[in-house]
Each structure stands twice: as structure tokens, then as C-alpha cells.
Amino acid sequence: xxxxxxxxxxxxxxxxxxxxxxCNYSSSVPPYLFWYVQYPNQGLQLLxxxxxxxxxxxxxxxxxxxxxxxxTSFHLTKPSAHMSDAAEYFCAVSDTYGGSQGNLIFGxxxxxxxxx
Amino acid sequence: EAGVVQSPRYKIIEKKQPVAFWCNPISGHxxxxxxxxxxxxxxxxxxxxxxxxxxxxxxxxxxxFSAERLKGVDSTLKIQPAExxxxxxxxxxxxxxxxxxxxxEQFFGPGTRLTVL
Numbered sequence: 001x002x003x004x005x006x007x008x009x010x011x012x013x014x015x016x017x018x019x020x021x022x023c024n025y026s027s028s029v030p031p032y033l034f035w036y037v038q039y040p041n042q043g044l045q046l047l048x049x050x051x052x053x054x055x056x057x058x059x060x061x062x063x064x065x066x067x068x069x070x071x072t073s074f075h076l077t078k079p080s081a082h083m084s085d086a087a088e089y090f091c092a093v094s095d096t097y098g099g100s101q102g103n104l105i106f107g108x109x110x111x112x113x114x115x116x
Numbered sequence: 117e118a119g120v121v122q123s124p125r126y127k128i129i130e131k132k133q134p135v136a137f138w139c140n141p142i143s144g145h146x147x148x149x150x151x152x153x154x155x156x157x158x159x160x161x162x163x164x165x166x167x168x169x170x171x172x173x174x175x176x177x178x179x180x181f182s183a184e185r186l187k188g189v190d191s192t193l194k195i196q197p198a199e200x201x202x203x204x205x206x207x208x209x210x211x212x213x214x215x216x217x218x219x220x221e222q223f224f225g226p227g228t229r230l231t232v233l
Contacts, residue, residue: 009156036224043120043207043224044159090158103149103172104222106158 002027002093006107014115019063019078021110023091026072032094033074034104035065039087047089050074061085086114118142120225122208128231134196137228141189141210148185149222150193151207159207165191166213195230203232 007022025031032051036044048059055067065076076089090109094102121140129135141148147166151159162181164172167188176183180199185191195202205227211220 041226043209043226044222045224046221049221092158103161103164104159106160108156109158 002031002105004033004091004093004105004107006089006091006110008110009108010111010113012113012115013081015083016080019076019081019085019112021076021089021091021112023065023074023076023107024072025074025091025093027093032102033065033067034092034094035059035063035074035076036090036092036106037061037087038090038109044090047076081112081114083114083116086112088112120208120210120223122206122225122228124228125226126229126231128233129198130233131200132197134194135198135230136195137193137206137208137230139191139193139208139225141191141208142212142223145210145212145223146188147211147213147220148191149209149211150183150191151209153205153207153227155204162193162206198230198232200232203230205229 003026005024034049035047037047038044047063048057050057050067058064063078065074067074088109088111091107092104123138149164150162152162153159163176163183165185168185181195183193207227208225209222211222213220
């Protein structure tokens with residue numbers, strides 16, 4: 001069965017600093033991986049997704065993630081944090097490969113705080 | 117384009133009372149999802165519809181939870197009777213599932229925050 005583990009429930013960075021949010025996955029088949037962002041009192045919004053086309057995936061708002069099969073990781077990064085990046089971030093894996101639409105299995109989330 | 121609409125945004129009820137949540141997906145999206153999000157946790161799937169058919173309801177507690185998606189558009193999730201442990205955010209999402217291949221993007225509504233007293 002597929003699963004994801006997000007290391008660190010809370011990450012704090014200074015404005016302008018590197019953002020690194022960690023996600024490790026477990027999957028018996030080649031995975032589809034996603035990062036979502038959730039702002040307070042809002043639904044989740046897709047940041048980026050990995051679908052086996054390229055290992056370095058660029059998303060919205062300057063975020064990117066690199067798929068590393070050897071490390072079973074899909075960490076999310078942004079070179080320079082902005083105050084508006086403060087939110088909760090969720091890593092997710094699809095529980096099927098190809099074929100029919102799968103369900104998303106989410107991690108517990110990492111809350112990002114950005115200090116001025 | 118309008119996003120996924122959910123109502124109410126907030127609901128406070130006493131335990132043992134019934135409650136219902138409504139979701140209007142993005143126009144044309146054939147797949148609809150209901151998720152449960154507990155505080156400090158990621159969303160967990162309750163039920164997934166493809167058009168009118170519930171194709172995955174394995175995580176729906178059927179003794180007290182029910183859902184319907186009439187005409188393959190709007191959906192309602194009901195809890196009867198509610199328990200204290202049902203306090204959470206209930207999220208609705210929709211997607212357009214087409215050809216076989218990579219999963220389609222799911223678009224989420226803002227959720228309904230339920231408080232059971």
C-alpha cells in the first residue's frame with residue numbers, strides 16, 4: 001500500500017531564506033506524487049505533481065520538487081521564502097498507477113511559518 | 117470559472133443531532149470526492165463518485181454517514197446522529213477524469229468546519 005511521511009510538522013524560516021519541506025513515500029508501483037498547499041480556512045490547492053515525465057518538477061509560486069527514486073523522496077523547495085508562503089503543505093501519493101483514477105493518500109502536513 | 121462550492125462553511129450542533137453538507141463541483145467534472153480532515157492531519161478520503169456511482173466508499177462509516185450524488189452533479193454528505201468525534205473539516209473535491217494515464221488534478225472546496233458539542 002502507498003503512503004507518505006512528512007518529516008517535521010512545523011518548519012520556520014526567515015523571509016528570503018531557502019524553504020525545504022521533506023516528503024518520503026512508500027509505493028509498490030511507480031508513484032504519482034503531489035504537493036498541495038492549504039491557506040487558513042481554505043481548501044487545498046495543487047502546487048505541483050510528478051507523473052514520471054521529469055524528475056525535477058516546477059510548480060506555481062516558485063516552488064519545485066525533485067523525485068529521487070533511490071531515496072524514495074519528493075522534497076519541496078523554494079529558493080527564497082516570502083511572507084505569503086506561510087501555509088500548510090501536504091505531500092500526497094496516488095494509490096494506483098496508470099489506468100483508472102486513483103485516490104490520494106495524504107501526509108500529515110507541514111506548517112510553514114515565515115519570519116520577517 | 118467558479119470553483120468547488122461548499123455550504124455551510126461552519127456548523128455547530130449538539131451530539132446526536134443530524135447534519136448535512138452540500139457540495140457543488142466544478143461544472144463538467146465527473147468525479148467528486150468527500151474528505152475528512154482532522155485537526156493537524158491530512159485529508160482522508162470518505163467516498164469517491166464517478167458520475168452518479170459511488171466507486172469507493174470503503175472508508176465511509178456507514179452506520180452513521182451517508183452520501184448521495186443525484187444526477188451526477190451536486191452531492192450531499194449526511195451524518196446521523198453526530199458524535200463528538202465527528203468534529204472536523206469536511207472537504208469536497210472534484211476532477212475531470214478522462215483518458216487512462218496520470219491522475220487528474222483534484223480541485224478542493226473551502227470545506228465545512230463541523231463542531232459537535
